[in-house]
Every structure is written in C-alpha cells, then in structure tokens.
Amino acid sequence: MPVALAVATTALLTVGTAYAEPGAAPPTGEAAKPTKPAIRNAVWLTDRRVALWVDSPAMGTQIQVQLLLARDWNAKPEAKFPMLLLLDGLRAADDQSGWTKDAGAEAFYADKNVTVVLPVGGAAGFYSDWKQPDHGKTYKWETFLTKELPPLLDRDWRTTNVRGLAGLSMGGTAAMTLAARNPGFVRYAASFSGMLTLTTLGMPQAVAYAMRDAGGYNADAMYGPPTDAEWEAHDPYALAEKLKGLSLYVSSGSGLAGVYDIPAGIPGVSTNWTGMALEVLSRFSSRQFVAKLNKLSIPVQVNYRPSGTHSWPYWDFEMRQSWPQAASALGVEAAKPDGAAAGAILPVALGKSWLGDCLTPEYQLSGGVAQAFRGGRVLWSGATGAHPVGGMIGGAFEGAAGPAGALGFPTSDETPIQGGAQQAFQHGTIVFRDGKAEIHAT
Template sequence: MRRILGIAAMTAALLAPALVVPAQASAATAAVQRVEWLSDRRVAMWVFSPAMNTPIQVQMLLARDWNSHPDATFPLLLMLDGLRAQDDENGWTKDADAEVFYADKNVNVVLPVGGQASWYSDWISPDNGFTYKWETFLTKELIPVLERDWRTSQVRGVQGLSMGGTAAMNLAGRNPGLMKYAASYSGLLTTTTLGMPQAIQFANKDAGGFDAGAMWGPPGGPEWAAHDPYLLAEKLAGVSMYVSSGSGLAGTHDQLSTMPLISENWAGTGLEILARMSTQNFVTKLEKLSIPVQANYRPAGTHTWPYWDFEMRQSWPQAAAALGTDPGGTDCTLGGAIEAVATAADWLGGCLTAEYPAAGGVVQDFRNGRVFHSAATGAHAVAGRIGGTYAGVGGPDSPLGLPTGGEHGLPDNRGRMQTFEHGSIYWTPATGAHVVRGAILDAWGEQGFEGGPAGYPVAAEAPTPSREGSVQSFEHGPIFYSAATGAHRLEGFILDKYAELGFENSPLGFPVAEEEPLKDFGRYARFEGGNIYWSPLSGAWSVRNGALADAWGAQGFENGRLGYPVSDEFTVPGGTQQNFQTGFIVVRDGKSEVHGV
C-alpha cells in the first residue's frame, strides 16, 4: 500500500472534478486541496486554511437545481455543530437528517467538519494541540472559495445547535452584513452572565480537555464580552433571527427516569434549562431594542439531537424567506423510459426536477440519484458513490459519456461497478469509486479486472508529470500508459526500483511489457530504455540498453556466468561499470570488458 500511495501522491487527477478549478494553496491563500464526491449532490472538500495552517474538511449538500441549472448560483446556509463536533462528519448529517431534508431545497448547505469545543471562534492561543481560528476560516477564507468555485451567491444564512447556536449569533453579530439569517437551537446566548463562563469552562474541559482561557482569556476580559450574543444584540438589527429551546422536561424523544416528567438524560436536562434561560434573556434584550426575533419556547425537550432536527425543519420557512429562495418541494412528473426505471428502483425516492437535456440524451434528478436516457444507451439510474464520482468528473459531458447499464455487484461480493459508453466506475468501501477507461481498462481487463493480480483501482487515472502518458494506481500496483508503449502494470520491488530511478522520467522511460518470471524466483520488467531485474538474493537493479547490456546478454543474462545484477550502472574513470553476482562489466570507449570472479 505504501508503494501505491506514493504513485498516487505524485500525480494530479486526469479526471478531476469538473466543477472545481484546483488551486495551489500557499501560506496566504485559502484553496481547495482535495475533493471527494459522496453522491451527485453531496461533496466533501478539504480547504486549506492559512489562519489555522491546516486543511479543514467541509461538506456541502448542493442545491436541488445544481445539476439542472448549471449556470445558476445559490444561497449559502452554514450549519454549525455542537460542542462535541467530530472530525469525520458534521452532526447535522451524522446525528440528524439534514441531507434528506434539504434534498429538495434550493440552497447550498455548508457543513464544516471538526472544531470540537471551539465555539467557532478565533482563540487567543493554541490549546490541546489545536490552533483554532474558526471565525476567520468561516467568514474570510471559506466563503470566497465557495463563491468563486462552487456557485454560491452572496446571500447567506447561518444556524446551529448548542455551541453552534451561540456561534451562529456571534458570527452574524460580529460580521455585520455577512448574514441575512441566523438561527440558534438551544444555544447559550448570554456568555458573560453570572456563572456562564464557569459553565463554558467546564463544558470545554469535559468535551475534549480544552481551556476556555486559551479561547477568550480570563472571565470578565474583553474577548468574553466580544463573544456574547446578548452584548452584540444591537448589531443583529436587520438579520432575520430564529431562536428556540426546550424546557428541560422529558419530551417525546426522551426516556423517562423514575422521577415524573424528568428524563434519564440528566446532563441534557441541565443544559437545556441553561439554554432556555439564556435564550429568554437574549430575546428580552432584542425586544427592548425593538429588533424582531422569532422565539419558540417548547413546553418539553432536552439537549439532544431529535429536538434540533425538529427545529431545523420548523425554522426552514423563515430561512427560505430570508435567503430569497422557494420553500422547497417539487412539481415534477414522470414519463417514458425514465418512469419505468424510477418505478422499478423505488430506492431513488421522489423526483426533484423535470427531465432536462444531457449530452446525447436526457436526465431527471431524484432524491437519491439520477436517471439518464438516450435512444442508443437506454435508461439507467446512477447513484451513491458511483453517482458521485460520475458527477465529479463531469457526468455525460466527461469522457465517460452516458451509462450503458445499471450498477451491480461483482462476483467477489466485495465491490460494485457500472458501465458507461467509454469506461466503467468501480467501487468498494475500502478503495472508493474510481473511473477506469481506455487502454488502462483494456490492460486491466486482460488480467481479469478486479479478480486479477491488480485488484481494484484506488485512485483516478492521472497524467504523468513530465512525459506524455498516464498512470492509474490499483491495490497491487499501478498501470502505466503511453501511446508508444501501451499499458503495463508494475508491482513490488521492481516498482520500488522504478520509483527510485524517477519513474518514466528516468533513462528507462515507460514500461513496454508486463513483468515476467525468471530463474530462482526472479522477475524482470522491460522498459523503453532498459530492464529492471530482481531476485531474492540480488535485489532489484536496472540494466540500461547499450554496450554494457549487450555484453551481459552475450554472457547469457542472468543465466550466464555473471548471474543477476547487484548494482546499477555507475561511472568509473574513463567509462561505466556495473556489478553482477559473480563479476562485473566495464565499458570504455564503447568497448566492453567482462570480468568474472
């Protein structure tokens, strides 16, 4: 696996996501470093943050009309996580049902990943191994990237739960004009009132061992006041606001304790009571300032995800109005060949769009995928990770063309694949989904596809950096291709040696044939400019075309009296030399001298 990853790291994607122009990140520039399409409308990207000097994962749920209106831009809705935010996925998709809910909504939902106990703010000093500068990242680094590369308009909203609810109001208040909408579900909206700094300090320690002093300094200091929504209330004028909290009493999503009306979730009870008090104080302040706010105090409910999922849904009409988009839902019909596929594949869910043109045919979007149709290829659904990879490379506008069959499992019960006009996409949970096409697909197929020695693809085909050709990594070695040499796979110690020499940029050039076995369990591979030989006793060494190789060949190669090479060619006074198991060859002035031991 180390060798495979080395190949992948040295090349840029040939079939890179068509909707992003990759930019090189520098110490002063926020840029997308990597993109992974999780479905046709859910994307994970890693955005380099100069402020935090690290890539930050951000996931996006793309707007309903993303595919059907490729020239449109869409409002941004930033969704912030809670205190225990994890590094693999935002809680709004992991613990709530945001992906399903926003499937028919025409907004780009942006889900930052990570930031445990950060309060999405810029910290005074590093702590616990992190340099938190989340406010700078979210407001000054990420937004320009989304507007430039991801068809996001300058109409923005932010909402969050608990810690994220506090941060939503802080980001809106501290950055006037940035947000048109802000929502807090069970947020702590008074951070400087009596006992609140101590509660936040306890929460930060409990969530991940973080020190609130590293965040905002000592209680009573200026940074605490600068991050208190209550004290920022005047700056929220003009922002459409929605706030809510439960009462702390057990509700429909709680397990009752032995005490009447009290949940077994004791921590959730206490936190929700605290959120209720601070939210009420915040609303009272807004009312005194005559600043409108939609406040919803629920008669029951604790500090837990089902209630925040409910508030997400309840607040959407207000969010949609503030962001200037329709409230969602679709008015679409089914017909013809696409209807037949959608009816048979009920897992696709309801339609999101009417049919619209695709290169060479038509397509219709559904909640869980898309169906493509043309007279030549028929109608086929494309969904899931395979659908994500297809969308990421450009769909029917890419070199793949339209699908020619449905997704199906493979004989090893490990992976799945789908065929297209000019290639296929293969997927396993361990390797991801990758396009294989052209000469590389042909060569891989001759070896048995995923059942052959190469295994599954682990990366996209990518151009070789300095010479015209390409390479694609598989589980057990990459396949190199050039028009002059064809497509050939390398692996093991021969691949390691090829890498050491500089791959196709070395005097060897591209491989011209598959590896072959030799005596004593040895192997060799032929290249444009020579060969690489390996055996268990001698190791892997190159023999370049020319007088030296000819002299060794005259001795019978590895079967002759010199045996296998034990060094590469190297310079000696007046010529070159190469060592073998039982001797060496020196070439001076084009004449070869064979020396046996």
C-alpha cells in the same frame, strides 16, 4: 438499494475515486502550512454531496468542509445559489458534521435550492478566533468561515453572497455571534438550544466546564479569564443591537423529558441528565437574549418547546421547523416544485424504490436528458436508454463531469460484485469496492 448507496450512508469518508484521495491527513510541519486559502482536494460522496479540504492560512492547516449542493445545482449548471452554513455542537467530530451523522440534513435539504455548508471539526471551539492555541490546534474559525472560505465557494461552487447561519448548542451561540460581529455577512441567523448570554453570572464558568468535559479544552485559551473583554466581545446578548435587520430564529426545550427522551421513571425526568441541565441553561440564556432583542425592538421568531432535552432529535426537528423562515430570508421557495417522472424515465423510477421522490423536472443534457430524485438521478440517451445512478458511484460519475466527461452515459444499472458493485458507461466502468469508487475509462 444499490451497494454503493447503502455504504454511502454509513462510511462516507472512506470513499474516493481514482483521481482523488479522501481522508488524507492535513499537512504537518512549518513548511506545509498554507500561505493562501485554496481548495486542495474535492471528493464527491454522491452526486450532490461533496467533501472539500481547504487550506486555511489562519489555522495553519487544511479544514474539511462538506457541501450539500442545491437541488438544481446539476440541472442548471450556470446558476448560483444561496448558502446556508450549519454549525455543529461542542463535540463536533473530525469525520463529518453531526448534521449528517446524527440528524437528517442530507435527505431534508435534497429538495431545497440552497447549498448547505457543513464545517467539519472544531470541537469546543465556538467557531471563534482563539487567543491561544490549545490541544495542538490554532482555532481561527471566524476568520476561516467569514473571510477565507466564502470567496472560494463563490468562485468554484457557485454560491452567492446571500447567506444564512444556523447551529445547535455551541453552533447556535456562534450563529448569533458571527452574524453580529460580521455586518452584511448573513441575512438569517438561527440558534437551536444555543447559549446566548456568555457574560451573565456563572456563564463563563459553565462554558469552561462544558469545554473541559467535551475534551479537556481550556476556555482561557479561547477568550481568556472570565474578566477578559473577549467574553463580552463574543456574547450574543452584548452584541444584540448589531443583529438589527436580520431574520432571527431562537428555540430551546424546557429540559423536561419529551417525545424523543427515555423517561427515568419520574414524571418529566429523562435518563439524559446532562441533556436536561444543558437545555435548562439554554432556555434561561435564550429568554434573556430574546428579552434584550424585544427591548431593542428587533423582531425574532421564538419557539420555546414545553419539553425536550439537549439532544439531536430536537435539533433535527428545529432544522425542519425553521426552514420556511430561512427560505424566505434567503430568497428561495420553501417547497419543492411539482414534478413527476415520465417517458422512458418513468419505468426506471417505478422500479427503483431507492430513488425516492422526484426533485426536478426532466432537464436537457448534451445528447440526452436527466431527472433528479432524492436518492440519485436517472439519465437517458437514445443510444443507452435510461439508467439510474446513485450513491458513491453517482458521486464518482459527477466528479468526472458526468455524461459530458470521458465516461459518457450509463449503459447499465449498478450490478453487485464481490465486495461491492460496478456500473458500466459508454466509455468505461466505475467499480466500488473496499470503500472506494474507482473509474476505469476506456
């Protein structure tokens, strides 16, 4: 495996290029607050994964959003693709989404023809517009995700208004809430272990406890006290009728120890006590929500697993399990097309196991051809022959317009250097060292 590819799987946000500085702190102070939505910075992490920093006037700061670009994004530069937003859980981190950090979303969606949108951050925020700031943050996630971000992605990143939402735990709640509160925004909504009744007896208190436990967040700043009408205005159960016409998916475990849990020595009991309790709560609320949908004659695909706790391996499973339904709702094929390497690309593919399986047929480029694999691409021209490009070097190359840009086609494979790796191109070199991929054009 190339050095730059290996590091790309573990230190994603420490990398940049000569023309983009990643990881910079968002502007602070009144003067720096954005006045209109804009993409301020884009850092290519691989040839199909991009980190964006987006100005959000609603939140008064920059928000990081990562994209897993559709399978054919490079092969069909004029095409546009549906969007699937994947929402995180209560402990959403500020460096990258749990879907790439704790689950296998990047590899799984590599052969899917949708662009996956991963909002980063927002711990305990329920992707809502909060009543008041808390912890120095002005959470206005609903405005950001439904109003500010989509036009930018449609314009600059070739997404369409065919959209879906899926999320785990807090994100599952938000998937249903956002879908119901914003008619026409999505065609598909999926909840994996979401809390789908927010106003039943004891639920506001349970949510408030979980928010405090996740980082000291105050539920009163979000929706007010439990008697405030904002709780019902964001309750999937209360909003159920507004989900008519959407493709819906709901899943949860039972809370009993499952195949991904560590047994505690008592039958059915896991060492993940908190995960057991949360999944029981999710199952209870999901059953109530589904019963309401059934009463309203709204179809929903339900997967109640006989075991499993509130933890990432089960959400990774549901991501895969729910994909055929998501694909159908978004109008894309569920399976990748047939394709195999041939000609000059074949020996390269056979000799570089890190490339993985083939994702696309060969496609034409100006002056050559390319073929996409799960781990990167192989590019060929008559002048250079065939060479693989992947990882952060591949990201820097794509960010510089690929072979159509100043670098031209690769003339060598990636080679190790002290502290990193480098790769030669017709008109320059990309050097990966100290967590940065830098372009040296000639």
